[in-house]
Amino acid sequence: MADDTLNRIEIRADGEYGNFYLLEGSEKRPDGTTRYWCELTCNTTFGVVGHTWGHMGRPASQFFRKTSADYLLNKLWGQDLQVYDESTARRSLKELLLRDRRDEDLSHSRARELWDDLVDADLDNEHAHIQFVYGCDYWTEVFTSGNGPEYTHRNPQASGFWKYLWPGFLAELAQRAEVAANG
CATH class of the missing domain: 1.10.40 (Ribonucleotide Reductase Protein R1; domain 1)
Incomplete structure (x- = not known):
């Protein structure tokens, strides 16, 4: 049986804003382990980006806390992460x-x-x-x-997203995970 939740997290920081839609779930496998997955869609001043993770190894709040800028921005921006300069x-x-x-x-x-x-x-x-x-x-x-x-550099939209919005998203996600865990 799969458990899934949809959260909308609104972040405003330094004149920038974003709505993060996180659909996440987990399911028990026949071998007793749990598969965690999520879909993240971000509608922000830096653009609309998203990605689906099928096997994260842990809930989204823990998974995203450990991701690097290079990893996350590559997943979200894909080929648009680097722009011509x-x-x-x-x-x-x-x-x-x-x-x-x-x-x-x-x-x-x-x-x-x-x-x-x-x-x-x-x-x-x-x-x-x-x-x-x-x-x-x-x-x-x-x-x-x-x-x-x-002849390229990191897309300034991706850099702005990481600098201004991502920390607020992580903080809100961690707070919601704490509330869910502790009631």
Whole structure:
């Protein structure tokens, strides 16, 4: 027999807000162990995100208390956790070019040519960055070898969610678990 509950937790902090909908449950298995699961949907100023966990090993209040930012935000934001950043892309490409020149992997003239192309490149979005990289043999080789430099950073929406709303959600969830356990 499965037991499940639905909780709505409203969090307001530093001008940000979110409604967290947590459907959680547990069920006894034939071997006597318990399977804990939950569905979390978050409607917030940082976006609408959610995930389903099928085997948490413990109730949601305990499980979420032990999750890291990297783990949780990856589950909630998925492929949108990292976003393109022109400054990061340009800086990383320049650093790689300088390193290769310093290590004498590039001649002075070739390094100058690549530098000038990079300075003039339109890298204002990820598509433009990809076109630039794959439009030049040097950069294509770097990226296809798996050594391409960073050109993304953590989505600021995910970072804001973690900083402003997640602590309040955890506190409220722990308080509700304490009340449920102790009556």
